[in-house]
Amino acid sequence: MSGPRPVVLSGPSGAGKSTLLKRLMKEYEGVFGFSVSHYHFVTREKMREGIDNNNFIENAEFSGNMYGTSKSSIEDVQAQNLICILDVDIQGVNNIKKTDLNPIYISIQPPSMEILEKRLRERETETEESLQKRLEAARIDMELSKEPGVFDIVIINDDIEEAYEKLKSVLVEEIEKVQDSKK
Ligand code: ADP
Numbered sequence: 001m002s003g004p005r006p007v008v009l010s011g012p013s014g015a016g017k018s019t020l021l022k023r024l025m026k027e028y029e030g031v032f033g034f035s036v037s038h039y040h041f042v043t044r045e046k047m048r049e050g051i052d053n054n055n056f057i058e059n060a061e062f063s064g065n066m067y068g069t070s071k072s073s074i075e076d077v078q079a080q081n082l083i084c085i086l087d088v089d090i091q092g093v094n095n096i097k098k099t100d101l102n103p104i105y106i107s108i109q110p111p112s113m114e115i116l117e118k119r120l121r122e123r124e125t126e127t128e129e130s131l132q133k134r135l136e137a138a139r140i141d142m143e144l145s146k147e148p149g150v151f152d153i154v155i156i157n158d159d160i161e162e163a164y165e166k167l168k169s170v171l172v173e174e175i176e177k178v179q180d181s182k183k
Contacts (some may be wrong), residue, residue, distance in 0.1 A: 004078065004177050005103055006086055007083055008086045009021065010088055010089060010093050011084060011110075011141065012134070012138030012142065015041075016108055016119075016160070017108070022063055023164055024164075032082060032179045035069050037069055050068070054098060055072065056075070065180055069086070071124070074101060075101075086103065090145070104174070105143040105150065105165065106153055106155065108167075109142060113142075116182065118130075120134060153166070
């Protein structure tokens with residue numbers, strides 16, 4: 001499979017993934033793409049079969065509906081000469097590691113739990129209950145992301161400008177690949 005390498009962005013909720021992504025998509029229009037979530041498109045049986053055959057890097061069931069990101073939907077983005085962005089949790093990271101997708105693994109981390117809590121509160125998207133759940137998940141995520149060899153780079157999002165420059169420096173090679181082939 002040719003085409004640019006996909007990019008895995010992982011890290012606790014509130015670490016700054018969407019903020020960084022938004023900047024990236026704005027600066028580099030037409031370079032990044034997203035995989036289409038499987039839902040509606042296939043029958044339940046087909047989806048079950050796909051999951052059993054390890055064709056999904058993540059799947060979940062909400063109110064009786066099955067959702068998931070398949071390997072082929074990522075390869076479709078790659079075939080369009082776009083860098084496929086995958087915003088997944090640690091479990092998703094581990095599933096992707098079992099495939100031959102060969103992405104760049106990036107972890108975005110907050111400077112501390114205190115700052116993460118402050119940012120989540122100021123984002124005003126959480127109830128007290130969902131906030132506590134996210135903080136608990138963040139503690140686990142922060143520990144697991146320290147494990148050597150899981151991520152190509154762990155970016156501590158303290159100063160947003162610095163974090164963004166670091167992110168760009170990891171992606172520059174793939175970005176240029178996409179831009180050059182458009183010339
Ligand atoms: P995620 O997508 O990882 O859940 P967000 O991008 O939504 O995180 O960021 C969480 C909140 O923190 C947002 O309100 C965002 O504006 C803010 N934020 C992100 N990065 C920084 C930073 N470096 N300094 C201060 N606030 C930040």
